[in-house]
Amino acid sequence: MAKVHVATTINGDAVEFLCEADETLLDVLRDELHLTGSKEGCGSGDCGACSVMLDGRLVCACLVLGAELGGRAVETIENMADGEVLHPLQRKFLEHAALQCGVCTPGILVAAKALLDKNPEPSETEVRYWLAGNLCRCTGYDKIVRAVLDAAGEMRGELTHAE
Amino acid sequence: MPNDVKTGSLAPDKKLKWVGTRPLRPDGVDKVTGRAKFGADFSLPGMLIGKVLRSPHPHARIKSIDTSKAEVLPGVKAVVTRDDFHDMESEFVPAGEMLVNYRDMVRNVMAREKVLYDGHAVAAVAATSNAVAKRALKLIEVDYEPLPHVIDVLEAMEPDAPLLHEDMITAGVEPAPDKPSNVAKVVEFAIGDVEAGFAQAEVIVERTFQTKPVHQAYIEPHACVASVSEDGQAELWCTTQGHYVVRGHCARLLGMDVSKIRVTASEIGGGFGGKTVVYLEPLALALSAKACRPVKMVMSRDEVFRASGPTSGAHMRIKVGATKDGRITAAEADLKYQAGAFQGSPVQPGAMCAFAPYDLENVKVVGYDVVTNRPKVAAYRAPGAPISEYAVECVIDELARKLGLDPIDFRLANAAKEGTRAAYGPKFGPIGLVETLQEAKAHPHYTAPLGPDQGRGVASGFWFNIGGETCAALNINEDGTAALMIGTPDIGGSRASLCMMAAEELGIDLDRIRPIIADTSSLGYTFLTGGSRVTFASGMATIDAAQDAVRQLCERAAKIWEIPSDAVEWEDGYAKPAGANAGDFEPMSLAEVAKVAGKTGGPIVGHAQINAQGAGPSFGTHIVDVEVDRETGRVTVVRYTVVQDAGKAVHPAYVEGQYQGGAVQGIGWALNEEYIYGEDGRLENPGFLDYRIPVASDVPMIDTVIVEVPNPRHPYGVRGVGETPIVPPMAAITNALADALGIRFTELPMSPPKVLEAIGEAAAGG
Numbered sequence A: 001m002a003k004v005h006v007a008t009t010i011n012g013d014a015v016e017f018l019c020e021a022d023e024t025l026l027d028v029l030r031d032e033l034h035l036t037g038s039k040e041g042c043g044s045g046d047c048g049a050c051s052v053m054l055d056g057r058l059v060c061a062c063l064v065l066g067a068e069l070g071g072r073a074v075e076t077i078e079n080m081a082d083g084e085v086l087h088p089l090q091r092k093f094l095e096h097a098a099l100q101c102g103v104c105t106p107g108i109l110v111a112a113k114a115l116l117d118k119n120p121e122p123s124e125t126e127v128r129y130w131l132a133g134n135l136c137r138c139t140g141y142d143k144i145v146r147a148v149l150d151a152a153g154e155m156r157g158e159l160t161h162a163e
Numbered sequence B: 001m002p003n004d005v006k007t008g009s010l011a012p013d014k015k016l017k018w019v020g021t022r023p024l025r026p027d028g029v030d031k032v033t034g035r036a037k038f039g040a041d042f043s044l045p046g047m048l049i050g051k052v053l054r055s056p057h058p059h060a061r062i063k064s065i066d067t068s069k070a071e072v073l074p075g076v077k078a079v080v081t082r083d084d085f086h087d088m089e090s091e092f093v094p095a096g097e098m099l100v101n102y103r104d105m106v107r108n109v110m111a112r113e114k115v116l117y118d119g120h121a122v123a124a125v126a127a128t129s130n131a132v133a134k135r136a137l138k139l140i141e142v143d144y145e146p147l148p149h150v151i152d153v154l155e156a157m158e159p160d161a162p163l164l165h166e167d168m169i170t171a172g173v174e175p176a177p178d179k180p181s182n183v184a185k186v187v188e189f190a191i192g193d194v195e196a197g198f199a200q201a202e203v204i205v206e207r208t209f210q211t212k213p214v215h216q217a218y219i220e221p222h223a224c225v226a227s228v229s230e231d232g233q234a235e236l237w238c239t240t241q242g243h244y245v246v247r248g249h250c251a252r253l254l255g256m257d258v259s260k261i262r263v264t265a266s267e268i269g270g271g272f273g274g275k276t277v278v279y280l281e282p283l284a285l286a287l288s289a290k291a292c293r294p295v296k297m298v299m300s301r302d303e304v305f306r307a308s309g310p311t312s313g314a315h316m317r318i319k320v321g322a323t324k325d326g327r328i329t330a331a332e333a334d335l336k337y338q339a340g341a342f343q344g345s346p347v348q349p350g351a352m353c354a355f356a357p358y359d360l361e362n363v364k365v366v367g368y369d370v371v372t373n374r375p376k377v378a379a380y381r382a383p384g385a386p387i388s389e390y391a392v393e394c395v396i397d398e399l400a401r402k403l404g405l406d407p408i409d410f411r412l413a414n415a416a417k418e419g420t421r422a423a424y425g426p427k428f429g430p431i432g433l434v435e436t437l438q439e440a441k442a443h444p445h446y447t448a449p450l451g452p453d454q455g456r457g458v459a460s461g462f463w464f465n466i467g468g469e470t471c472a473a474l475n476i477n478e479d480g481t482a483a484l485m486i487g488t489p490d491i492g493g494s495r496a497s498l499c500m501m502a503a504e505e506l507g508i509d510l511d512r513i514r515p516i517i518a519d520t521s522s523l524g525y526t527f528l529t530g531g532s533r534v535t536f537a538s539g540m541a542t543i544d545a546a547q548d549a550v551r552q553l554c555e556r557a558a559k560i561w562e563i564p565s566d567a568v569e570w571e572d573g574y575a576k577p578a579g580a581n582a583g584d585f586e587p588m589s590l591a592e593v594a595k596v597a598g599k600t601g602g603p604i605v606g607h608a609q610i611n612a613q614g615a616g617p618s619f620g621t622h623i624v625d626v627e628v629d630r631e632t633g634r635v636t637v638v639r640y641t642v643v644q645d646a647g648k649a650v651h652p653a654y655v656e657g658q659y660q661g662g663a664v665q666g667i668g669w670a671l672n673e674e675y676i677y678g679e680d681g682r683l684e685n686p687g688f689l690d691y692r693i694p695v696a697s698d699v700p701m702i703d704t705v706i707v708e709v710p711n712p713r714h715p716y717g718v719r720g721v722g723e724t725p726i727v728p729p730m731a732a733i734t735n736a737l738a739d740a741l742g743i744r745f746t747e748l749p750m751s752p753p754k755v756l757e758a759i760g761e762a763a764a765g766g
């Protein structure tokens, strides 16, 4: 089967690649483009470890086909920091020890950023329901939720402190 | 502050600068930017993709395997089956918290005579692409003779049950049975006289309990890349809790010299005990050796559920008697644990832990290790303990209520303390169970008002913790920075805690020390990350290595000053003359000594190679409030507090994280998680949609109280903390449900249909 040629934008860069018709966006990112920050925890849309932004929408990269990407724009965890300055969410995750093994972290950060872009002042419940598609087996979510709330506060310009 | 640290009275008098603080972890930036390389993130030029053909049958004889069509498919570079692995002698070797048997292991990584569970590996291929590998699997023809199967532990113990291993004679019974069965082993612990103890009891509670197998459910699937060269030198990158253990197993299974396998541990995306064994690694090495090309293998989530982990399900009977004034007179347990397809369930530790929180005179525990047509169990966080202690802690709660006693007071009246002889043998040193019970009782949570349809439960838990063989090396660099090499993969922030202990000893700033997890050829043998041993054992090795470096630093300063080395002491990162008699010299900083190391004898490297002894047992007590939706049977945890003795919390934030993560895994075990098999013996829920682990919206914040009763065998008082937190939740939640509904559940998980049914029955009956 001939591969499909796709021209797209990834993290602001024009990118071209060839992929099989059944390869997912996640396969393309990880195997073709070597952007391995997005993780595969399930391949079925159930864990959120592969969360990326597609044309400004939060999606599971394992549920999108690579061949569908022509002319679209993808943002991944690799583009979350601004040069050497971490995004406030990234910093707050470190300050709150909101990761243990860290394999869920890229997906959760991408998802949390999508939340704060939409809703800069979420309640704890809103954070919990928004992140309900992102599994973390290590932390019990407590420190993740605190880090997101703290980052939101800082981004709104409120003075907060990490515990 | 919801999270609290209670420092114990034995706290070291040393003033600590780093230990006990909450600095950022040294590997943190890599993990929030996607840079960190986990198991599936490695690639090599020319790499092939390996895939495994798995049995669709729960039990079948393999009459033949024909791989000829797959082998000639263009792009297929190697195929392996049972014929590529030598059979092994039956021999049990200790592997951490569990024993392994290579005869079984070689059959588990690749089926030989029979397939023993749905998902059992039958063949593996390596091909130039994923697509080709998948096509090749379809071309392999396996001729199976399906056999009757058995999934349930009690059915497996029936005399006419289908036998998994026709030659398995139960060990541990006298005289040895003359017929084979599915019972691999019987273990027994007894002290005192339980008959006499029950005769003294005024109230007795006896119940049977059932738990289902649950999976560790780490988010990162098993993954590895193997590269074997033409002369048989092998490199292996894999996600594992112990790369030295992987090296040892692979060398045995493949008949290779240990020196020819170099294993590098990737970052590990969770393990919880499930990544202490090998599955893909020997297959990838065998395929790579055949193809003479690197081979990458990654499990799908379906494969993770069907062919790795889980822990045992069990059937248990617990009986406890007490006098009216609340003193336990006797306790008895029968524990029947499923081992999966090969023997080796954690029933032994389960039996040892069952009554460990209590100071008892009369105890008897009998455990059965039973094989069934399910994946072979792997260690899961405090292996065995959450199962037996769940059942015991439910009975303790019921007994307390029958006696009209507060469940914490009842536990306090019977609690194990320093000097108590545990039912499994040893006398406890300083332990913190009583302190956790007192803190729990004093916690505002314990007396907070409850809403309608809510109930509160408590339970305690115990785990041994382990030490073991461990190396560390500390390279002092020429600019006064240091590189710490350790051999235990960092699964949850241990690089931070180990560097903090090194900084404390060296007296330099934390950010001057960079840690690496060394590969198996760079550092001596180090046992795996497990048994809550890393902060304790790698911590001890790190401290020893730092002290070794300090000794050398003092010697170098002595050389420069031309005084005896015992006239130099180390303080806050400086070599100083010890006292006025030693002479009058300006103190030299670590950086100053390091800078001239070339002139004073060469590089300065601290080493430690130890077998860490004296791990401190750890106890915890949990309080939980649940709310029951009477219309749907859904149980929601509305408040949760973990109180646990850490000995010393080196990095309290990561200790809290262990408490919180363990509690939430336990919530999943209690309320939702289970392996569900169909009549056909196939796993029906091998995915996260149907095997539902807790998500963020299922749980509240998890409050923590860190109690610190120092472990006298560790320089900073450290005990392990990682495993105990998963022990109490199942009983605490069951007890909370009893409080809310007046119904005693005796089966896990307490999923909505079961709760709804019980509410209906209670309403009909009452």
Ligand code: FES
Residues within 6 Å of the ligand: A039, A040, A041, A042, A043, A044, A045, A046, A047, A048, A049, A050, A051, A060, A061, A062, A063
């Ligand atoms: S890998 Fe995409 S949701 Fe799990």
Ligand code: FES
Residues within 6 Å of the ligand: A098, A099, A100, A101, A102, A103, A104, A105, A135, A136, A137, A138, A139, B219, B269, B270
């Ligand atoms: S930190 Fe391990 S899965 Fe979230």
